[in-house]
Amino acid sequence: MSAADDVDGSWPLPRANPDLLGQEQAEANLAAVYAAGRPAHAWLFSGPKGIGKATLAFRLVRWLFRHGTSARVGEPSAAAADLFGDAPPPPSVSPSLFVDPGDPVFRRVASGGHADLFTLEPGIDPKRGTPRTEISVAEVRAAGAFLAATAAEGGWRAVIVDPAEAMNRNAANALLKTLEEPPHGTVLILVSHAPGMLPATVRSRCRTVTLAPLSTETIAALLPRYRPETTADEAAVLARLARGSIGHALRLASSEGERLRGQLTRLFRALPAVEPLAVLDLGEVAKGQGSGEGGFALLADLLRAWLASIVRVAGGAPPQEALASEAETIGRLAAAGGLERWLQVWENSTRLLARAETANMDLKQILLAVFLNVEAALKR
Structure with a gap:
């Protein structure tokens, strides 16, 4: 759920959301990749809208900012270097990528003030005040220049694109240069509700994590947390209508x-x-x-x-x-x-x-x- 999708403020934006329920397996798989020393320089998080893809993206980035400095981000080790490998991973990880909301890293990411994070979203048209539908080539080039610069805090640099299919053709082509020649110590995360709309050349250069729709039980449990006035019966009905998306359920509520x-x-x-x-x-x-x-x-x-x-x-x-x-x-x-x-x-x-x-x-x-x-x- 991007900023433009926040209906009424009842649901925290992904960058400020400390919770990720229903996607524990995807999170554990990511943690295992970094524990094994084979991180990707580019990830594609795919799945239906409103199931936690962007929340997982910010969760991974926060974790890298918080723990990634335990490993140098220069040349990759022999164990880590493969088609997707860049920076050596931290020496050990847990199945969780949790960072405490009180941590300074969490607060800086949540406020949009972390110097090593660049987020690409369609956003709002400043002239019309309406949601934009595209991410431009100029914005993608700016993200590439950002990744090529030295990390302000000496660790990882990260770019999150949400949703990736909002890039127009020229923007997607501009992204290829970064995907083909990723700077060391960087990670690019594409969040996509419709990965089939992305050029095959972009998809092939990313490691894909497919997130599953949430269970009706998970959605029914989440709804009262963010809408306390929702009764158990109402939550059950909305969860069945939501098609696996907590974002969809909140709009219904x-x-x-x-x-x-x-x-x-x-x-x-x-x-x-x-x-x-x-x-x-x-x-x-x-x-x-x-x-x-x-x-x-x-x-x-x-x-x-x-x-x-x-x-x-x-x-x-x-x-x-x-x-x-x-x-x-x-x-x-x-x-x-x-x-x-x-x-x-x-x-x-x-x-x-x-x-x-x-x-x-x-x-x-x-x-x-x-x-x-x-x-x-x-x-x-």
Whole structure:
């Protein structure tokens, strides 16, 4: 979860988050790599959005800053030197990369004030005040120059790119030079929700760590920690809707998420009648201030959950557990349309939503097209 994804401040940004739940295996694997003396100069942390990739990236960087000076960062030893090896590792590590939040290194990284850390994010357009979508070639070149300089604190220098797919083509090409000739004692971490969008030449020069979606149990346990007002029952429902992402669950639990869920539920309850203005208003809420693309992605996931449950019931299975409270509405719609029609609705709708999320299209019109598609299936 990058800075732009922090919905309301209830969830700590990755650079300031001391916790990493549900990704203990990935963390232990990283610790083992450094313990074995074979660190990578470039990592690619991949997996769905909101599962802890950026948090793990900052966790690794903090650990290197805190413990990496126990090994010199000059020429690599024979044991450490391979395609990915740069600096010798510390003599020993634990399965955890934890650094105490009270440690000065933690505080400097959290505040953005550590002299040996450079973070590349799309950020906010200073002129428009809206989220940017790209990382430019100039920014990537600045990161390369940063890595080539001498470490201010005599240890590691680090660059985190989040998300890496935000680099435009020229920026990705500029990154290749750094990947091909990495300075000693440096680490470059690419955080990617969609690694397939990165050039193969970039992916091939990184060591990949694939993070798995979080379990519903982990998400249900995390939600009350950051939203104490969330009841156990609410946390269980949101965890099932979240598709393995704590970031997604927190958006669902936000006031905006509650509004989206409520309006979408009312639209489905009103079917087969479709009120176009109500659908367009729902799209406007999803695009509202503070939500941007994330708001539409949230709405699209909720819509998919509804349609998937209707298809399941039409095929003789129970609805998704997260929508069990709407079993009556789902059952009525499933019976009215039949399995074949709902499968067509599912196929057409998911294709439309995917296009809306990957292309510059009018999201409200896409949403209206989905509901008109549903209406047509029910009125045949």
